[in-house]
Amino acid sequence: MTAPDETLLSVRGLTVGFPNAQGPGHVVKSLEFDLTRGGALGIVGESGSGKSMTSLAIMGLLPKGAKRTGSIEFDGTELTDLSERAMRSFRGDRIAMIFQDPLSSLNPYYTVGTQIAEAYRSHRAGVTRRQARAVAIEAMERVHITDAARRVDHYPHQFSGGMRQRVMIAMTLSMEPELIIADEPTTALDVTVQAQILDLLAEIRAATGAGLILITHDLAVVSEVTDHLVVMKDGDLVEQGPAERIFTDPQQPYTRMLLDAVPRIDDEIAPLRTLQAAQEDR
Missing domain, CATH: 3.40.50.300 (P-loop containing nucleotide triphosphate hydrolases)
Structure with missing residues (x-):
């Protein structure tokens, strides 16, 4: 025990x-x-x-x-x-969860950066969109997505399966869960x-x-x-x-x-x- x-x-x-x-x-x-x-x-x-x-x-x-x-x-x-x-x-x-299929978890109509940033803002009162975008880029860099400052404006379909899973992990990381x-x-x-x-x-x-x-x-x-x-x-x-x-x-x-x-x-x-x-x- x-x-x-x-x-x-x-x-x-x-x-x-x-x-x-x-x-x-x-x-x-x-x-x-x-x-x-x-x-x-x-x-x-x-x-x-x-x-x-x-x-x-x-x-x-x-x-x-x-x-x-x-x-x-x-x-x-x-x-x-x-x-x-x-x-x-x-x-x-x-407590954060990473699901099996990142494509079904990501909205195809929004960039990955917008989705990471909005998830972050929903849990952090007073954070501006610009601040949340910076958090999204940093989180993407932490999961080794190259050229994150550019790819933050890409849509889910522009990433491979492995990279979409990295995006979901980046979203999780941005929250700093226990x-x-x-x-x-x-x-x-x-x-x-x-x-x-x-x-x-x-x-x-x-x-x-x-x-x-x-x-x-x-x-x-x-x-x-x-x-x-x-x-x-x-x-x-x-x-x-x-x-x-x-x-x-x-x-x-x-x-x-x-x-x-x-x-x-x-x-x-x-x-x-x-x-x-x-x-x-x-």
């Missing part, structure tokens, strides 16, 4: 269901885990495991009809007790760009001290940036513990099955490190 002063997020007995005539329709069942300040937690499982519903429950963004019970305590505040208005002050500002939740942030990307985004997440975590929850079906992904793992199946917690221990000595057959189903991480990702210096995803 983590000491209280080291805990950023504590989840206890989290259950999410969609009640119907057949029963409670649980998709997450009595889930429990802690995230330390500045720590990185991976939530892993196949489609339907409940991992994404867990992230939406933390953010207070569950679909209509969902019922959430249990405790979600963030930095001493019980999120499940907050009104929607109070929860909005946490979302984006103190917790970043990344839900399958590399699924739609090729393996080379995937490695670059993972490196970027690790770099941001080290530079800002933000906690990170990385949600993925791919154990090769979580090995790159997380230090603790939660393995889920059909809404249940199967196994959790230090990432190194789970990768070297998994205790549950399901975890071993997940490990056996993916190529060895070093074989898949490591050779790409030598290519990154020469390649630029534009």
Whole structure:
């Protein structure tokens, strides 16, 4: 158990269901885990495991009809007790989320700079458009988008998938959140760009001290940036513990099955490190 002063997020007995005539329709069942300040937690499982519903429950963004019970305590505040208005002050500002498909998250009718700037202004009273634009450019530079001062005026369709994901990470960074939740942030990307985004997440975590929850079906992904793992199946917690221990000595057959189903991480990702210096995803 983590000491209280080291805990950023504590989840206890989290259950999410969609009640119907057949029963409670649980998709997450009595889930429990802690995230330390500045720590990185991976939530892993196949489609339907409940991992994404867990992230939406933390953010207070569950679909209509969902019922959430249990405790979600963030930095001493019980999120499940907050009104929607109070929860909005946490979302984006103190807890930010990066979604799987940046194209669907970005408005095609506005430049990326306008979208970053307006998101920033919505959480910072009194900030002018000029000041917010400067924040947007700085955030884009921090995620290594070249020529940010020019590209800030480009539209989402003018960026590749990898660069759009960098834009979404830049938007998150501009808020300076204490917790970043990344839900399958590399699924739609090729393996080379995937490695670059993972490196970027690790770099941001080290530079800002933000906690990170990385949600993925791919154990090769979580090995790159997380230090603790939660393995889920059909809404249940199967196994959790230090990432190194789970990768070297998994205790549950399901975890071993997940490990056996993916190529060895070093074989898949490591050779790409030598290519990154020469390649630029534009």
